[in-house]
Amino acid sequence: MSDNANKYFDQVAAFQKLWTESFANMASVWSQFSPGSPPSDEMRKMRGGMLKVLAETWDEYMRTPQFMEMMKASLNGALDLKRLASDGMNRVHEQFKTPSKEDIDEVLLAIRHVERRLLDRLEGLDDRVAKLDEKIDKVDQRITKKENAIERRGQTSKTKAQKHGPEN
DSSP, X not given: OOHHHHHHHHHHHHHHHHHHHHHHHHHHHHTTOBTTBOOOHHHHHHHXXXXXXXXXXXXXXXXXXXXXXXXXXXXXXXXXXXXXXXXXXXXXXXXXXXXXXXXXXXXXXXXXXXXXHHHHHHHHHHHHHHHHHHHHHHHHHHHHHHXXXXXXXXXXXXXHHHHHOOOO
C-alpha cells in the first residue's frame, strides 16, 4: 500500500479507538444505574461535566488538521467513487446503445429551447393577429358605412321617385 493509504488507515484507527474508549468508559460508569434507581444530583452533575468534557474533546479533535485531512480524503474518495460509477454507467449505456442520463438531459434541453422559440413566435403571431383583427374591424366599419350610405341613397331615390310620381 502507499504511504498515504497507510496514514489514512492509521488516522481512522485512532479515531475508532477514541470513540470505542469513550463509550466504553461512559457505559461502565452509567451501567450501575437503572430507571428504578436514578443517579443522585451529584452524579447528574458529574455526568453533565463528563458530557461537557467529552463534547469539548470531540470538538477539539474534529478541528485538528488530521481529522480535517481524513474528512477531506473521505469526501474526495466518495466523489471519485461517484464519478467512477457514473463513467461506468455511461460506458454500459454506450455498449448497449441505450440513452444515458446526459443524453436525455441534452434532449430535454433541446426541447426546452425549441419550446421557448415556439412560444416566442406564437407571441409574435398573437400580436400580428390582434393587429389584423383591428384592421378587419376598421374595414368592416367602412363597409358598413358604405352600405348605409348606399341604402340611404336608395331610399332617397325611392322617396324622390314617389314624390314625383311616375314620369311617363
